[in-house]
Amino acid sequence: MKRFLILFLLCCCLPLTAQQREYIWPAGRMPDAQPGQIAAMTDEADAPGFLPDAHRIPYLEWFPAPADSVRKDVCMILISGGSYECCCDVGLIRYWKEELTRRGVQCVNFVYRTPRPEGLPIYQTAWEDGQRAVRLVRSQAEARGFDPEKIGVVSMSAGSHLALLLATSSQTQAYASVDYYDSIPCHINWAIVNAPAYVTSDAEDGTPATREGYGTDVTLSSVFAFDAKTCPMSLHHGGKDPYSPNGSTLVYRKLRQMGVPAELHLYPGKGHGAFGFERGIEFMTQMGYLGGPEPEVALMDRFPEDLVPTSYHKENVWPDGKMPDFQEKQCTPYLEWFIPEHRTTDAIQIIYSGGAYVGNGTEGFEVAPARRYLNALGMTVVTMKYRTPRPEGLAKHTSAWQDLQRAIRLVRSQASAYGLDPDRIGIMGSSAGGHLTLMGVTSSRHRSYWPVDDLDTLSCKVQWGIGIYPAYALTDGADGYNKTGGNDDSALLVPEFSFDLDTAPMLFLHGDADGYAAMNSVKVWEQLRAMGIQAELHTLATREHCFQQTASPGTGSYNWLDRIADFLQAFR
Numbered sequence: 001m002k003r004f005l006i007l008f009l010l011c012c013c014l015p016l017t018a019q020q021r022e023y024i025w026p027a028g029r030m031p032d033a034q035p036g037q038i039a040a041m042t043d044e045a046d047a048p049g050f051l052p053d054a055h056r057i058p059y060l061e062w063f064p065a066p067a068d069s070v071r072k073d074v075c076m077i078l079i080s081g082g083s084y085e086c087c088c089d090v091g092l093i094r095y096w097k098e099e100l101t102r103r104g105v106q107c108v109n110f111v112y113r114t115p116r117p118e119g120l121p122i123y124q125t126a127w128e129d130g131q132r133a134v135r136l137v138r139s140q141a142e143a144r145g146f147d148p149e150k151i152g153v154v155s156m157s158a159g160s161h162l163a164l165l166l167a168t169s170s171q172t173q174a175y176a177s178v179d180y181y182d183s184i185p186c187h188i189n190w191a192i193v194n195a196p197a198y199v200t201s202d203a204e205d206g207t208p209a210t211r212e213g214y215g216t217d218v219t220l221s222s223v224f225a226f227d228a229k230t231c232p233m234s235l236h237h238g239g240k241d242p243y244s245p246n247g248s249t250l251v252y253r254k255l256r257q258m259g260v261p262a263e264l265h266l267y268p269g270k271g272h273g274a275f276g277f278e279r280g281i282e283f284m285t286q287m288g289y290l291g292g293p294e295p296e297v298a299l300m301d302r303f304p305e306d307l308v309p310t311s312y313h314k315e316n317v318w319p320d321g322k323m324p325d326f327q328e329k330q331c332t333p334y335l336e337w338f339i340p341e342h343r344t345t346d347a348i349q350i351i352y353s354g355g356a357y358v359g360n361g362t363e364g365f366e367v368a369p370a371r372r373y374l375n376a377l378g379m380t381v382v383t384m385k386y387r388t389p390r391p392e393g394l395a396k397h398t399s400a401w402q403d404l405q406r407a408i409r410l411v412r413s414q415a416s417a418y419g420l421d422p423d424r425i426g427i428m429g430s431s432a433g434g435h436l437t438l439m440g441v442t443s444s445r446h447r448s449y450w451p452v453d454d455l456d457t458l459s460c461k462v463q464w465g466i467g468i469y470p471a472y473a474l475t476d477g478a479d480g481y482n483k484t485g486g487n488d489d490s491a492l493l494v495p496e497f498s499f500d501l502d503t504a505p506m507l508f509l510h511g512d513a514d515g516y517a518a519m520n521s522v523k524v525w526e527q528l529r530a531m532g533i534q535a536e537l538h539t540l541a542t543r544e545h546c547f548q549q550t551a552s553p554g555t556g557s558y559n560w561l562d563r564i565a566d567f568l569q570a571f572r
Contacts, residue, residue, distance in 0.1 A: 074152070153166060185229075195237055315337075333403040349568070359389065463504055508525060
């Protein structure tokens with residue numbers, strides 16, 4: 001007996017080895033213990049010979065430390081989903097571990113009690129386990145070589161509901177203290193949250209969102225405290241997830257109201273699943289969790305000249321003497337065609353800049369790099385200079401909107417002659433140009449000018465739109481910065497967007513810290529989803545207006561053009 005006790009004490013004092021389990025509760029002191037619950041991943045629980053009584057206590061499973069050559073002072077807790085009925089994401093845990101470890105992150109798998117407890121909220125025992133797990137992880141920071149204030153989580157589904165509890169509610173004690181470890185703080189420092197379930201009030205009883213997260217009486221679940229230790233997050237959600245993506249937009253909005261940096265990544269046509277882990281890595285890079293970001297690089301320095309041979313053609317938008325609402329002070333609008341010699345698609349992308357409807361151009365950082373990038377992918381690009389400055393006596397966007405509708409008709413009329421598809425045309429603009437894109441996408445059935453010739457019998461409907469930090473989309477910033485950050489219920493979509501029956505799918509890219517608020521993009525995304533139109537959205541933590549003008553390698557602001565290429569795959 002004495003020999004056994006000595007061996008036991010030695011084992012307790014030795015550092016944990018690769019993938020060794022650390023049970024998180026002392027014997028006999030686990031709160032709310034229930035005989036029907038186990039703590040095991042499904043690959044183990046489903047294996048022949050599994051003994052439930054040997055798997056009652058939740059645990060941490062520490063993975064091997066990263067190689068010294070890449071090691072960071074960071075730890076990530078990996079949390080599986082499974083409806084609070086099991087811990088089923090065996091493949092995801094393995095994938096996250098591999099991707100994070102090779103980047104120098106210490107990883108630990110957290111396995112909590114399931115199935116749902118009887119007579120308690122569905123999350124209660126998992127939340128108790130989660131707070132305890134964070135405390136134990138923090139207690140090992142020095143021994144394992146990571147900063148106790150650099151602990152993040154990555155999660156899925158019910159595990160993401162648990163992650164949100166850990167991220168927003170650490171100041172609420174989930175259980176009564178059982179020993180010394182419960183004096184250690186249980187907050188986390190950031191979270192990558194995939195497909196969080198049960199987040200809207202129509203799902204908080206543990207079901208898919210019964211009303212898809214919609215309704216004036218559907219709110220963000222009240223279980224999340226959003227206390228003073230609420231941490232930055234990267235939220236990822238599929239647009240067709242029955243555990244509604246509106247849950248993620250509501251969490252994102254709350255974080256913005258609190259001034260907590262966050263990212264929101266919404267994927268069109270995707271159901272329940274974990275998408276875009278690379279965006280989570282970009283988020284960690286931008287926030288400095290993987291070490292200080294590299295020096296920023298100017299976008300124009302990355303794309304200083306044309307990358308592939310193209311044919312070029314320039315033309316005025318309007319016939320002589322037929323420009324509607326002509327004003328002497330405004331510039332003459334024109335189009336420039338750039339058709340690559342080796343095309344890979346018959347689709348056409350129209351691009352134009354922002355400029356507050358005061359000025360605009362086709363050679364600056366908002367147009368030329370994207371045009372060169374898409375040309376190099378084999379796609380035809382048409383750049384447009386629209387009339388500025390703002391017209392007198394008319395709404396700020398009126399003449400630019402007229403120019404855009406006419407430009408789309410011009411491109412459609414000439415597409416076939418160039419061997420292109422007249423029914424695969426998209427538009428893309430930044431800032432005021434993003435507002436203009438929303439006009440083009442949502443209001444093509446709304447005539448902006450009286451026809452001037454037969455060309456105006458053609459449709460100005462587009463098949464997609466790309467809004468880069470669109471301005472002026474909400475009533476709290478209809479002519480400037482968003483006064484409330486677009487976060488209040490009083491900030492509504494501006495009335496000039498018709499959202500007619502020809503409204504097209506969109507991609508949005510927006511800096512989270514933009515004074516022309518990211519909620520411009522988010523609230524349009526919500527409206528499109530309410531109409532049954534699937535759109536894609538990416539916001540970028542800490543980034544302001546013109547996020548892409550200079551950016552650090554490895555961040556979303558640096559890789560933004562790749563998001564455009566991904567989105568366009570559906571239209572090429």
